[in-house]
Amino acid sequence: MKPKVYITRKLPKPLVEKVSYLCDVRMWQEAEIPVPPEVLEKEIRCVDGLLCLLTETIDDSLMSKAKNLKIIANMAVGYNNIDLNSATKRGIMVTNTPGVLTETTADLTFALLMATARRIVESSDYLRKGEWTTWSPMQLTGQDIYGATLGIVGLGRIGEALVKRAKGFDMNVLYYNRSRKVHQEETLKIKFASLENLLTFSDFVCVMTPYTRETHHLIGKEQLALMKENAVLINTARGGIVDEDALYHALKTKQIWGAGIDVFENEPVSLDHPLLTLPSVVTLPHIGSASIVTRTKMADLAITNLLQGVRNSIPDNLLNEIKRNEVLRNT
Template sequence: MKPKVYITRKLPDQIVNGLSGNFEVTMWQDETTPVPREVLEKEIVEVDGLFCLLTEQIDESLMEKATNLKIIANMAVGYNNIDLQSATDKGIMVTNTPGVLTETTADLTFALLLATARRLVEATGYLKSGQWKTWSPMQLTGQDVHGATIGIIGLGRIGKALAKRAKGFDMNLVYYNRSRKLEEEKELGIEFVSLEELLKISDFVCVLVPLTSQTSYMIGAEQLTLMKKTAVLINTARGDIVDERALYQALVNQEIWAAGLDVFEEEPVPLDHPLLTLPNVVTLPHIGSASIATRMKMASLAAENLMAGLTGALPGNLVNPELTSVQKGRGHS
């Protein structure tokens, strides 16, 4: 009997066909709507492998129902939607899809920085609403990017890729990270500073750390107060890293100049969210990795992880390495 796999969102045929040859595959058939919790609770009972997205909360109570579950393949770099400790305790492998979305997400981060600095979304609305009557000296003026100081919070893969793009704009580069990256400092000409110093001197503050208990609300009222009144905050990491209420107040009170956000504490963001009312906030629907090529690579890598975990191999992107061999997964002899 083939191992059973459940996929929580409709995927392209070439991804599904690659799994169907080896497994009994069931898939939620909607491309745009997450699988309802009650459906997932029912479907997960007998599956050996789960292919999921960030939109699914894979918690302990759900895993308790999955008596055969051996691997959870998350189609994302982050995995804060999964109770990793519970999975590890139950011998369930958890994998992610790092690396393949680095350059695409860095592209989007820099694009969001440019759009926010130069007020591109606001200018488009200005034109389309018929407000553009003539050229005016200070009309829709923004902030220069070239020659400005960019502060990167989190110099991981994406942070490093962003720094390379910033160098092309002759920006001054500083970063804050849990630990210093001496090789990257030499390679990129980027300077390590404290978080407090980064916030004080940066014209653009880019948040690129993973969401953990240590980074939750890492940027709050106290941190925003340190920033320049002309500074721009960019967040393409996770919404919970920035205190949105504090950010709204900082923008309204002109403590900082603008913000560009691809992520929110609640997603999809409610349409009555205060940040959506501000003209100096550029908002995107979590599209950091949304290029056709990259999303296909992410899906393929998640499928490869799943297949490895269910065929006796060790997945290449195991995020709970305490499970040092597949034999420690439940159900393997």
């Protein structure tokens, strides 16, 4: 019998056919609407593999109903939507899709930095509303990027890719990371700083760290108070890393100059969210990796992980340590 798998969002037909050749596939048929929790709970009961997105919460309660589940293939780099400890205890492999979205997300991050600094969205709206009646010396003036100091919070793959883009603008780069990366300091010509010093001396602060219990609201009231009045905060990592209430207050009171936000603590974000009311904030709907090529690569890699798992191989992108006898428990 073919392994049974469930895919939580509609994927392009060629990718689904790749799975169907080897597996019995069921898939949620909507592209823009998340699978309802009750449907996911029903479908997961008899499958060997699950391919899911960040929009699905895969907790211990859900996994307890999955008697045959061998692998959860997350179509994302982050995996805070999955209870990794519970999966490990149950002998369920968990994978992600690292590497393939690095350059695309770094592109978006720098684009968001530029759009915020130079008030691109605000200026476009100004023109479209018919408010542009003359040129004046200080009209819609923003912040310079060339030669400024960039602080990167979390120097992973995407953070390193962002450094290379910043160097094209002759930016001075500081970084804060859980562990110091001496080799990258030498090759990329960057400097390690404490979080406090990074926030104090940076003109732009880009949040690139993974979202964990330790990084929840890592950037809050106290941290924002350290930043310059002309500073810009950019977050393309996860919404929960930044305390959104504290950020709104810092922007509203002009404690900092602006922010570019691609991720929110609760997604999709409500239209009455306070940050959406501020002209000094550029907001995006979590599109960091949203290029056609990259999203296709992500889906393809998630499928590869899924197929490796249901065929009792150790996936290349395994996140948790599962003993071989646990991988083979259902064979």
